[in-house]
Amino acid sequence: MNHWITVCDFPLGQDLSPVADFIRRHQLPLRITEENNHQVVASLAPQLVDPMRQLLARWQEGAVDLAQVSVHVHDNSAQPPPVSSAVNAQAGATDERNAAEGTREKTPEDAQQHNQQYTEQQTPEGATGEVTAPVAGVIPQWPLRQTPVSLLLIALCFIGWFMLRQGWAELLVIFPQPEGNGALPGSTLGMHLAQGEYWRLWSPAIVHFSIPHALFNGLGIWIVGRSLEARAGSLWFTVLVLISAPVANLAQYYTSPQNLFGGMSGVVYALIGCALVIQRWQPRWRDVPVALLWLSVVWLLVCMLGVVDYFIPGGIANAAHAGGFAAGVVLGLVFCLAGGSRYFAPPPKNTDDASHHRRQPF
Numbered sequence: 001m002n003h004w005i006t007v008c009d010f011p012l013g014q015d016l017s018p019v020a021d022f023i024r025r026h027q028l029p030l031r032i033t034e035e036n037n038h039q040v041v042a043s044l045a046p047q048l049v050d051p052m053r054q055l056l057a058r059w060q061e062g063a064v065d066l067a068q069v070s071v072h073v074h075d076n077s078a079q080p081p082p083v084s085s086a087v088n089a090q091a092g093a094t095d096e097r098n099a100a101e102g103t104r105e106k107t108p109e110d111a112q113q114h115n116q117q118y119t120e121q122q123t124p125e126g127a128t129g130e131v132t133a134p135v136a137g138v139i140p141q142w143p144l145r146q147t148p149v150s151l152l153l154i155a156l157c158f159i160g161w162f163m164l165r166q167g168w169a170e171l172l173v174i175f176p177q178p179e180g181n182g183a184l185p186g187s188t189l190g191m192h193l194a195q196g197e198y199w200r201l202w203s204p205a206i207v208h209f210s211i212p213h214a215l216f217n218g219l220g221i222w223i224v225g226r227s228l229e230a231r232a233g234s235l236w237f238t239v240l241v242l243i244s245a246p247v248a249n250l251a252q253y254y255t256s257p258q259n260l261f262g263g264m265s266g267v268v269y270a271l272i273g274c275a276l277v278i279q280r281w282q283p284r285w286r287d288v289p290v291a292l293l294w295l296s297v298v299w300l301l302v303c304m305l306g307v308v309d310y311f312i313p314g315g316i317a318n319a320a321h322a323g324g325f326a327a328g329v330v331l332g333l334v335f336c337l338a339g340g341s342r343y344f345a346p347p348p349k350n351t352d353d354a355s356h357h358r359r360q361p362f
Helices: 017-026 046-061 108-122 148-165 188-194 211-232 234-255 265-281 290-304 318-337 340-344 351-357
Strands: 005-011 030-035 038-043 089-091 098-101
Touching: 005 046, 017 030, 017 046, 038 046, 148 211, 148 234, 211 234, 211 265, 211 290, 211 340, 234 265, 234 318, 265 290, 265 318, 265 340, 290 318, 318 340
Parallel strands: none
Antiparallel strands: 005 038, 030 038, 089 098
16 A cells, blocks of 8 residues: 655645646656645655655755756666655756756556556646646635634624524614615615614624524635635725625615515625636636535526525525625725735745735735
């Protein structure tokens, strides 16, 4: 049985694409995975562990450019699959070019089989052979301290459910309008605003009518919101939430003023719309699987057809979902046009620059 041996690990935010390119270029029995909030480089060949550990340590210090490092492979004879390799990085005195010496004993059939297995392990489905780290489609486990607003929103989902269950939600909802079209003069919303209860523009997002309702919205924030907040910063993320929540609530109120509504779904769809825009700007950003985002859009369209209303008591707040999604798309466009998409690009090699790479844009 083959066992992967850890060579070294790197911070989750560090760009390991030069390492991945180096591994792929020389077809080395190495892989890059995400484990315990770290990017881990591991080897199938014990002989490669120490040389690669030294080489990657020098690369991380900036003393070695992996693009200038070459590995010389010598097929001495047809040997069994175990690999005997050595990598030795040497610095030149004049042009500072580095070279790595390596020896691999294998048959041509073994090399072809290993190359196929390595490609399947390292290349995301649908990619064109380019390997990035961390592996696309794997949702990063962000430290909780980096996503305080997202955690607060998740907590509010369950607090809102508890308040409704206890009969304390009257101060949070917009009272339904029995007659008329919900126009501001003479409407219940107008009455709230005339009394200075402006918080009702936001507070319906807190109210949840069941535990599954709160759970699904909390899950959406956990998957999509935390990645947005961790990379762009809590300040920008707060602005996104504070704008999208009243847009979603007002869209639902003016569409169906006679119905009582609540939930964080409009905000969640704003996060989804914003994430889709950012992924168009930065195609290599895959903290949130693309298929999951588009599945959410398909679900939005299915709900708008009215089919789901027959199976869920009280129906779906489709206008809130659509309004939140539209707000997220617009805010995502503004964010990217202002240069914010750079916070979602792979960080530079220099670790000092990488920390600046994730600072709040505004």
